[in-house]
Amino acid sequence: MINTKFKVPLLAIGVSAVIAPGCKKEDPKPNIIFILADDLGWAQTGVYGSNYYKTPNIDRLAADGIRFTNAYAACSVSSPTRASIMTGKYPARLHLTDFIAGNPRNDYPLSQPDWQKFLPLEEVTLAEVIREQGYNTAIFGKWHLSVTKFGPESLPFYPDKQGFNQYFVSDKPDRNDNPERDAHKSDSIGNTSVKFIKGNAGNPFFLFVSFSAIHNPLLEKADSINKWKNVEGSDKPENNPIIAAMLATMDRNIGKIINAVDTAGLAKNTIIIFFSDNGGLEPEAKQTPLRHGKGWLYEGGIREPLIIKWPGVIESGSVSHEIVSSVDFMPTVCELMNEENRPQVDGISLLSHLKTGEPLPERNIYWHFPHYHNGPPSAAVRSGKWKLIEWYEESILKGGESAYELYDLENDISETTNLADSLKEVTRKLSDDLNRWRKDVNAQMPVQNMKGN
Numbered sequence: 001m002i003n004t005k006f007k008v009p010l011l012a013i014g015v016s017a018v019i020a021p022g023c024k025k026e027d028p029k030p031n032i033i034f035i036l037a038d039d040l041g042w043a044q045t046g047v048y049g050s051n052y053y054k055t056p057n058i059d060r061l062a063a064d065g066i067r068f069t070n071a072y073a074a075c076s077v078s079s080p081t082r083a084s085i086m087t088g089k090y091p092a093r094l095h096l097t098d099f100i101a102g103n104p105r106n107d108y109p110l111s112q113p114d115w116q117k118f119l120p121l122e123e124v125t126l127a128e129v130i131r132e133q134g135y136n137t138a139i140f141g142k143w144h145l146s147v148t149k150f151g152p153e154s155l156p157f158y159p160d161k162q163g164f165n166q167y168f169v170s171d172k173p174d175r176n177d178n179p180e181r182d183a184h185k186s187d188s189i190g191n192t193s194v195k196f197i198k199g200n201a202g203n204p205f206f207l208f209v210s211f212s213a214i215h216n217p218l219l220e221k222a223d224s225i226n227k228w229k230n231v232e233g234s235d236k237p238e239n240n241p242i243i244a245a246m247l248a249t250m251d252r253n254i255g256k257i258i259n260a261v262d263t264a265g266l267a268k269n270t271i272i273i274f275f276s277d278n279g280g281l282e283p284e285a286k287q288t289p290l291r292h293g294k295g296w297l298y299e300g301g302i303r304e305p306l307i308i309k310w311p312g313v314i315e316s317g318s319v320s321h322e323i324v325s326s327v328d329f330m331p332t333v334c335e336l337m338n339e340e341n342r343p344q345v346d347g348i349s350l351l352s353h354l355k356t357g358e359p360l361p362e363r364n365i366y367w368h369f370p371h372y373h374n375g376p377p378s379a380a381v382r383s384g385k386w387k388l389i390e391w392y393e394e395s396i397l398k399g400g401e402s403a404y405e406l407y408d409l410e411n412d413i414s415e416t417t418n419l420a421d422s423l424k425e426v427t428r429k430l431s432d433d434l435n436r437w438r439k440d441v442n443a444q445m446p447v448q449n450m451k452g453n
Contacts, residue, residue, distance in 0.1 A: 028269055029133065029134070029135070029204040030204070030269050030270060030271050030310070030336070031200075031204055031205050031206070031207075031261075031266060031269060031270040031271065032130065032135075032205075032206045032207070032270075032271045032273070032333070033193075033197075033206075033207045033209065033257065033261070033270060033271070033272045033273070034085075034126075034206075034207070034208045034209065034273045034275070034329075035209045035211075035254060035257070035272065035273065035274045035275070036082075036085070036141075036142075036208070036209065036210045036211065036275055036276065036277055037211050037213065037214070037250065037274070037275070037276040037277070037305075038078065038142060038172075038210075038211055038212050038213060038214065038215040038276070038277055039078075039214055039215045039216070039276070039277070039278060039279070039280055039281050039294055040214055040247070040276035040280060040304075040305065041276075041279055041280025041281075041285070041287045041290070041293060041300065042276075042279065042280075042287065042290055042299070042300070042303045042304060042305055043238075043287065043288065043289065043290065044214075044243070044247065044280055044285070044305075045058050045059065045247075045305055046058070046059045047059040047062040047063075047067060047305075047307075048067075048305050051233060052231065052232075052233040052234070052236070052238075052239040052244065053239070053243070053244050053247055054244070054248060054251075055247060055248075055251045056251065056255070057251045057252070057254045057255035057258060058251055058254060058274060058305075058307065060255075060258065061254075061258070061272060061274055061307045061309050062307045062317075063316060063317055064309045064311065064316050064317075065272070065307055065308050065309030065310060065314050065316065065318065066307065066308050066309075066314045066315070066318035066319070066320055066354065067305075067306070067307050067318070067319050067320070068305075068306040068307070068308075068319075068320045068321075068322065068324055069319065069320070069321050070303070070320075070321055070322060070323045070324065071275070071303070071304050071305070071306030071324050071325075072302050072303055072304060072323070072324070072325045072326065072365060072382070073276070073277055073278045073279070073302050073304050073325075073326050074090055074091055074325055074326045074327055074367065075091050075097070075278060075302070075367065075369060076278050076279060076294060076295050076296055076297055076301035076302050076367070076369060076373070076374075076375070077098060077099040077278055077294065077295060077369075077373055078099045078142075078144055078215075078277045078278060079096060079098065079099045079100045079144050079145060080094075080096055080097055080098065080099075081277040081278055081326050082143075082144055082145055082277060083096045083119050083123075083145060084325075084326045084327045085126065085275075085326050085329050085330075086119065086123070086125040086126050086127070086145070086162070086330075087119075087123050087124065087125060087126075087330060087343070087345070088126075088327050088328070088329065088330025088331055088334075088343065088345030088346060088347045089123075089327060089330075089344070089345060089346050090327055090346045090366060090368070090441055091368070092366070092368035092438070092441045092442075092443040092444075093346060093441040093442070093443075094116060094119075094123070095113075095115050095116040095442075095444055096115065096116040096117075096118075096119065097113075097115050097116075097368065097369060097370060097371065097444065098112070098115060098369075098371040098373065099144070099373070100117050100118065100144060100145065100146070100147070100148075100149075101117055101147070101148070102115070102117065102371065103371060103372055103373060105372070106449065106451065107449075107451065108372050108376075108449060109393050109397060109448070109449060110370075110372075110376075110377055110392060110393060110396060110397070110446040110447065110448060110449055111446060111447055111448070111449040111451075112370055112371050112372075112377070112446055113370055113444035113445065113446060113447075114444075115370075115371075115444060117147055118145060118146055118147045118157045119145040119146075119157065119162065121156075121157065121161055121162070123162075124343035125162045125163045126163070126206075126208075126329065126330055126333055127139070127159070127162060127163030127164045127206060127208070128162065128163035129163075129330070129333060129334055129337060129339055129343070130163070130206040130333060130337065131163050131164075131165070131206070132337075132339070133204070133337050133339075134203075134204060135203075135204045135205055135206045136165050136166070136200050136203060136204070136205045136206070137163055137164045137165050137166070137205070137206045137207075137208075138164060138165060138166035138167060138196050138205070138206070138207050138208070139159045139164045139166075139167045139169075139207075139208040139210060140167065140168055140170075140188075140189050140192045140193055140196070140207075140208075140209060140210065141168075141169075141170055141185065141189045141209060141210030141211055141212065142169070142170065142171055142172075142210040142211065142212045143158065143159055143167075143169045143210065144171070145157065145162075146158060149169075149171045150169070150171070154169075164208070166196065168188075168192065170185040170188065170189070170212065171212055172184065172212045172215045172216065172217065173185075173212075173217060173219055174217075175217040175219075177219060179219035179220055179221060179222070180221050180222070183219040183220070184211070184212045184213045184215075184219065184220075184246065184249075184250075185212065186211055186212075186213050186246075186249045186250050186253050187249070187253060189209060189210070189211060189253065190209075190252075190253025190254070190256045190257060191253075191256070193207060193209050193253075193256075193257050193260070194256050194257060194260040197257065197260040197261060197264060197266070198260060198264060201264040201265070201266060209254075209257065211250050211253075213246045213247065213249065213250040214243050214246045214247055214250070214280075214281070215281075216281060216284070218240070218242040218243060218246065218284060219242075219246075220242055220245035220246045220249065221245065224245035224248065224249070225241050225242050225245045226241075227245070228241035228242075228244040228245050228248075229241045231244070237285070237286040237288070238285055238286040238287070238288040239285065240284055240285040243281070243284065243285055254274070257272075258272070267311055268311050268312055270311075271308065271309070271310045272308070272309040272310075273306075273307070273308050273329075274305065274306070274307040274308075275304060275305070275306050275307075275326070276304045276305055277304075278294050278295075278301060278302065278304075279292075279293045279294045279296070279299075279300045279301035279302055279303065279304070280293045280294060280300065281293055281294055282294070282300070282374070287300035289413055289414050290303060290413065290414065290415075291414055291415040291416075292374075292375065293374070294373075294374060295373035295374025295375045296374055296375035296378075297367050297369060297375065297378045297379070297380040297389055298375075298389070298415050299387075299409070299413065299414075299415060301374075301375070302367065302380075304326075306324065308354065310354065313354065313355055314354055314355075315357075318357075320353065320357075322350075322353060322359065322360045323360070323365060323382060323384075324350060324360070325347060325365045326347075327345065327346045327347030327365075328347035328348055328349070328350050329347070330343070330345050330347060331345045331347045331348055331349040332347075332349045332350045332351050332354075334349070335349040335351045336351055346441075348360065348361065348363065362384070364381050364382065364383045364430075364433055364437070365381070365382050366379070366380070366381050366434065366437050367379060367380040367381075368438060368441075368443045370392065370443075370444060370445060370446040371446075376391060376392070376393055377391075377392040377393065377446045378390060378391050378392055379392070379434055379438070380434075381430050381433055381434045381437070382409070383430055383433065385408055385409055385410040385411075386406065386407070386408065386409070386426055386430060387406070387407045387409050387415075388404060388405070388406050388420075388426075388427060388430035388431060388434065389404065389405045389406075389407075390403050390404055390431065390434060391403050391404075391405075392445075392446055396445070396446065396447070396448060397448060401420070401421075401427075404420045404427050404431060405418045405420055406418060406419040406420040406423055406426060406427050406430070407419065
């Protein structure tokens with residue numbers, strides 16, 4: 001059955017001029033496994049520099065593939081990033097800018113806009129593009145793009161309405177759940193994924209593995225937590241024994257998935273992607289060397305681990321310093337699938353870079369977060385080594401230059417030295433770029449709260 005979402009051809013923004021030829025028709029269709037962690041910080045795996053957290057299977061993916069050092073989530077909280085992965089669009093363009101259902105408080109200096117609280121069915125998703133090519137599609141785990149997480153209201157916007165043939169939806173546990181019984185469903189997600197891989201060894205498949213680990217509440221088996229309490233470094237502010245135990249369980253299940261692919265003889269024709277939806281939890285664990293964590297547009301809230309394994313195409317042990325975003329997955333898959341009627345996207349295809357190492361075209365990437373969640377409402381732009389942050393309380397309520405912070409990320413990854421006052425021309429240019437982008441995507445702005453304190 002033809003998906004009516006594909007009847008009107010649309011060109012991908014910024015993509016047509018840089019896309020190289022896609023896969024040849026005679027090439028076998030690669031399976032695609034997308035593994036998404038929840039609230040995993042950039043430096044919370046071994047391959048990204050942790051001497052405490054042990055992630056041998058994630059590290060194995062990096063040893064067999066490519067690791068990106070400048071990969072970003074399109075938002076510092078969950079639902080908007082997940083929407084950007086599914087559509088290739090910035091959350092600001094979708095007006096889906098906060099976690100669903102969001103923060104209901106209205107006693108802040110700024111009031112949030114009336115934002116989109118589910119992924120509209122009209123949006124073309126990654127799963128729909130891939131299913132059109134004859135793939136069997138599945139998602140197991142967290143969805144977080146319906147109006148509610150569970151129940152009758154959520155069902156009209158569930159994964160089966162957005163391109164997935166098979167699914168089960170789970171989410172973070174209740175704080176009173178039994179931590180001895182797979183509270184975050186990591187084992188259930190891993191085991192169901194293995195079963196799906198075994199059952200689809202004879203046809204191309206797209207599997208979206210969506211963990212709720214290492215999201216709050218921090219729950220894991222007591223014996224595992226006690227083990228990590230005795231590991232050297234457990235007393236450091238960036239290390240947390242419960243997070244370590246949760247991460248070890250998730251990593252073990254990632255190992256199951258990798259082994260299932262190998263056992264089925266599918267390794268040479270399977271792409272495995274590992275990513276996280278936003279930055280790590282603070283104060284539960286400092287995001288050293290990055291500043292702050294989830295809910296902030298400092299690096300700790302948006303810079304993510306990204307690893308892609310594609311045997312025979314990507315050189316083992318590669319490292320890329322290109323600046324990429326979660327909006328880039330959709331155009332990359334569209335090119336890989338030779339999709340002619342490509343949906344409108346904000347990202348660019350990474351396919352040529354993955355195949356040849358060819359540099360990506362220069363561009364800015366953007367963030368817009370008109371909400372309060374750990375950090376205050378803000379926006380940001382990264383352009384080369386520069387990153388500008390705008391604080392909306394300052395710019396909307398006070399209108400002064402103090403609204404901006406400018407950082408040189410090549411020399412100051414921890415964002416310790418604000419250069420906005422000393423480099424006014426760079427600040428002015430990037431603030432102009434940010435303003436133009438907001439107009440282009442019709443970003444919803446917060447406004448002064450007349451009831452706020």
